[in-house]
Amino acid sequence: MVAPSFGDILDEKGIFLDKRVLSPHYTPDQLLYRDGEITSIMKAVAPVLKGSRAKNLFIYGKTGTGKSASVRQVLQKLEAEGVQEIAVIYLNCKVYDSRYKVLQKCITQFNPDFAKTGYSFALLYEKLLDWVEEKNIRLILALDEIDTVKDLDNLVYTLTRANDDLGKGCVSLIGISNKINFKQRLDPRSKSSLCEEELIFQPYNAQQLKGILEQRVKKGFKPNSVGESALNLSSAIAASDNGDARYALLLLLRAGEIADSQKDQVVLDKHVTLAQKIADEDKAYEVISTLPAQQQILLYGLATLAQDVSYKRLVEDNGEKLYFSGEVYEQYSRLCKKTGREPRTSRWYREYLGELEMLGLISMVESGKGIRGHTTLIKLEYAPEKVKKAIEKILFTEN
């Protein structure tokens, strides 16, 4: 037996040509089905080429609808025009999550050796304005996942006000978000300035998803190694789940890996089905592992009840087991005390429930007829053993 060379390992023996093409970070040369949206963004941004200010633009759409990719593409085109006085900055607010960090990042963009910290916000602000004014810059600032900025009202206000303070040059904003309720949280004044122009990205339908997958399959897989019906299935699953292209791609990637490991030459429906299950569980596991400890205990308590066959205080609704809110709370309290923690009040417990439901880990219905009082019935959305396993690893191995 001779040890393989790196060349052997890199030379994909299976059905893939290039896995990177299927990763969510890969941006194809041509974005499909987003011509209209790209045109709209270009229209909002175009004034900058004629020496005036671009319009502020707010973009909303669910994950995997091509928002970021479209914006990035437009910004690239704009930079390719090669106009000196135009500056574009794209940043993700998950990383730069306060107005301070955003400004700081902007400044390091034109002045890379600017000291990292220690300056007051006002000083940063002036520094940025000086640069814009001195060089007569027309600045476009694209903020992805803008909803994660803590003092957003402040940031928007500061940046829009900047235009009043500037003699020359100007600043405009592109905000990108996937939170629906985000707009209502904004102060009316920042809302009207940020949402000067608005653009909504609709989810892809099954046909469009299929088109996108086909585009990537050509580059990512060897010829004829993805079955037509596997393609249809992946796009159908993703279409019913929010029309998320990222998810569709992940499904196909995982299905390919499964086919590979089973030494199959072609990706089939069964691989996709299996991939979906794995992807779902991965997602749940990831969500659970990032949960605060209290919510993990709560979930663990519910899973214990769901696993206990002798436990009878529950409602069965065609095979689905529903548990009483009060009972789950008591189970949670017991678990807290057992692990040496103070349980939160029931009021706060209810808030926890709401969060867990939002994350899709549980679902809740009102008790309705047949049950005394007015309570909530809770159902665990994933297999109790798996939930417990995921939490045990985190909760009981760390201390």
Next chain:
DNA sequence: CCTCCACAGGAAGCGCAGGAGT
């Protein structure tokens, strides 16, 4: 019909951490 049950969820306020202003 009234009362009780078993909660739901709003309002106010508290202690703390961290950031901004001075």
Next chain:
DNA sequence: ACTCCTGCGCTTCCTGTGGAGG
């Protein structure tokens, strides 16, 4: 270095609600 301010996680208190039970 200091105070002041603000947001966050949480508790306390309270009113509301839909159905069961007498």
